[in-house]
Amino acid sequence: AVQDKTEKSDQVSITGQPHGVEVARRQVRDLLPLALAFDLQIPSAPESGSPEIRELMQKHGVMVAFRLRPRKMIVSCIVRGSQRQEQNVQQCVRELSQRLVGTSSVTVSVSIDVAPQHHQAMIGRGSFNVK
Numbered sequence: 001a002v003q004d005k006t007e008k009s010d011q012v013s014i015t016g017q018p019h020g021v022e023v024a025r026r027q028v029r030d031l032l033p034l035a036l037a038f039d040l041q042i043p044s045a046p047e048s049g050s051p052e053i054r055e056l057m058q059k060h061g062v063m064v065a066f067r068l069r070p071r072k073m074i075v076s077c078i079v080r081g082s083q084r085q086e087q088n089v090q091q092c093v094r095e096l097s098q099r100l101v102g103t104s105s106v107t108v109s110v111s112i113d114v115a116p117q118h119h120q121a122m123i124g125r126g127s128f129n130v131k
Helices: 018-031 051-060 083-101 116-123
Strands: 033-040 063-069 074-082
Touching: 018 083, 033 083, 051 063, 051 083, 074 083
Parallel strands: none
Antiparallel strands: 033 074, 063 074
């Protein structure tokens, strides 16, 4: 089968001395996206472009988005950054939830993309790794 030259790949190859390859691998991983999401029971979604939200985004160097789920009266909040910005993403979540609902203690979720060829290794023998 001929592979289309325009087909995108999510793989990166790093070649060099062992220490240099490990340093480069860490640097690449630091650039991977990180998005923490949490739901709030508030009647309407704040404006992402409001001065207060823009200030938080600038302060922490992250992106903030809201999605209203009107049937459940829930607003999903997503804070995006990179792995390198993990502390900033977490701090922005705390400050955002404190401002919107008066508490910095919220349950967050994160999605991690795992290539199909790695699914079995992630699940483990007898689904040992899945709880």
